[in-house]
Amino acid sequence: MSATQEDSPSQIPVTVLTGYLGAGKTTLLNRILTEHHGQRYAVIVNEFGEVGIDNDLLVESDEEIFEMNNGCICCTVRGDLIRTVQNLMKRRGAFDAIIVETTGVADPAPVAQTFFMDDDVRAAAKLDAVVAVVDARHVLQRLEDTSEAEDQIAFADVILVNKIDLVTDAELAAVEARIRRINPYAVLHRSERSSVEISKVLNRGAFDLDRILSLDPHFLQHGHHDHECGPDCDRDHDHGHHDHTHDHECGPDCGHEHAHHEDRHSVKSISLKAGDLDPDMFFPWINQVTQVQGPNILRLKGILAFKDDPQRYVIQGVHMIVEGDHQRDWKDDEARESRLVFIGRDLNWDVLRDSFNACAAQ
Numbered sequence: 001m002s003a004t005q006e007d008s009p010s011q012i013p014v015t016v017l018t019g020y021l022g023a024g025k026t027t028l029l030n031r032i033l034t035e036h037h038g039q040r041y042a043v044i045v046n047e048f049g050e051v052g053i054d055n056d057l058l059v060e061s062d063e064e065i066f067e068m069n070n071g072c073i074c075c076t077v078r079g080d081l082i083r084t085v086q087n088l089m090k091r092r093g094a095f096d097a098i099i100v101e102t103t104g105v106a107d108p109a110p111v112a113q114t115f116f117m118d119d120d121v122r123a124a125a126k127l128d129a130v131v132a133v134v135d136a137r138h139v140l141q142r143l144e145d146t147s148e149a150e151d152q153i154a155f156a157d158v159i160l161v162n163k164i165d166l167v168t169d170a171e172l173a174a175v176e177a178r179i180r181r182i183n184p185y186a187v188l189h190r191s192e193r194s195s196v197e198i199s200k201v202l203n204r205g206a207f208d209l210d211r212i213l214s215l216d217p218h219f220l221q222h223g224h225h226d227h228e229c230g231p232d233c234d235r236d237h238d239h240g241h242h243d244h245t246h247d248h249e250c251g252p253d254c255g256h257e258h259a260h261h262e263d264r265h266s267v268k269s270i271s272l273k274a275g276d277l278d279p280d281m282f283f284p285w286i287n288q289v290t291q292v293q294g295p296n297i298l299r300l301k302g303i304l305a306f307k308d309d310p311q312r313y314v315i316q317g318v319h320m321i322v323e324g325d326h327q328r329d330w331k332d333d334e335a336r337e338s339r340l341v342f343i344g345r346d347l348n349w350d351v352l353r354d355s356f357n358a359c360a361a362q
């Protein structure tokens with residue numbers, strides 16, 4: 001069966017925000033949430049990694065944030081996405097638009113497809129645009145070693161070529177030429193710290209179903225992007241990021257495009273937790289870890305409590321580039337807990353965990 005999206009002025013525009021791990025999606029979202037644009041957004045955030053950190057990295061704002069952390073939005077939590085959108089629809093008038101931030105390893109196609117395939121959602125919401133944030137410094141490397149980065153670019157209507165401060169003009173030209181080869185149709189904007197006029201990314205009316213159908217002729221077929229696999233399905237069902245097996249119901253003719261997910265299976269996340277940390281132990285440790293294991297660290301992020309420090313410290317990194325800063329005071333009703341997530345390949349988890357624990361304040 002196929003379906004098309006009817007145009008109706010009452011449909012709420014939905015922006016799907018995509019982009020590989022650490023590209024600058026949350027930075028963009030924070031801009032949207034802090035800028036005075038007169039619009040009210042409902043934001044749906046899906047993150048990769050067990051310890052919810054992304055929500056803590058979002059600025060405090062009046063907008064409503066819905067976290068979806070029980071799996072990857074493009075695989076296991078599409079039902080949650082439909083339910084969340086349906087619940088939002090019951091409160092129409094409370095907001096003007098919806099933004100869905102996907103995990104850095106999500107395939108945007110099934111997320112976008114949700115807005116066409118579910119009848120209730122389709123009647124109430126309209127996909128406005130798929131916006132991809134691209135890390136100009138690391139994207140060429142990502143295009144070599146993952147399939148997701150390419151899917152995200154191919155699928156986008158608007159592409160933010162971000163982190164231009166970290167590349168030379170020649171490197172930037174090479175990145176843009178590569179993006180253009182993958183997707184000649186998207187509107188490209190350059191940005192530093194995802195700084196772009198909000199009107200260039202939201203309310204674009206840019207989603208082009210015809211173009212998506214030419215990329216993916218089965219886009220509007222039910223189940224095409226669902227992972228209901230059969231006994232012959234040779235897909236590795238360990239998603240890695242949760243270290244558990246998902247409950248897929250596979251059919252004998254499982255013929256889904258598993259290539260979208262190959263990369264994800266080799267990408268794992270580790271979540272570390274501790275109480276107060278000793279900064280004199282932690283900083284040399286994290287410097288050493290990122291210098292030695294940086295090539296394999298796709299992303300790190302953490303909220304840290306340092307001994308005798310009244311403020312929360314946020315640390316973030318992509319490969320060897322790490323930055324950190326105080327965020328705000330710990331609240332009285334908040335447990336002082338340090339949480340750190342690494343997402344990467346071939347990381348020695350036991351060593352990481354033990355050496356992190358050794359940074360605990362005495």
Ligand SMILES: Nc1nc2c(ncn2[C@@H]2O[C@H](COP(=O)(O)OP(=O)(O)OP(=O)(O)O)[C@@H](O)[C@H]2O)c(=O)[nH]1
Pocket residue numbers: 019020021022023024025026027028054103104133162163164165166191192193194299316317318323
């Ligand atoms: N130098 C530089 N750093 C940037 C820029 N944009 C974002 N960053 C930093 O890159 C890191 C990742 O940014 P985020 O906005 O959290 O990236 P993300 O895409 O939301 O990351 P995930 O949700 O983990 O996939 C943070 O430390 C940002 O401060 C930029 O233009 N230049």
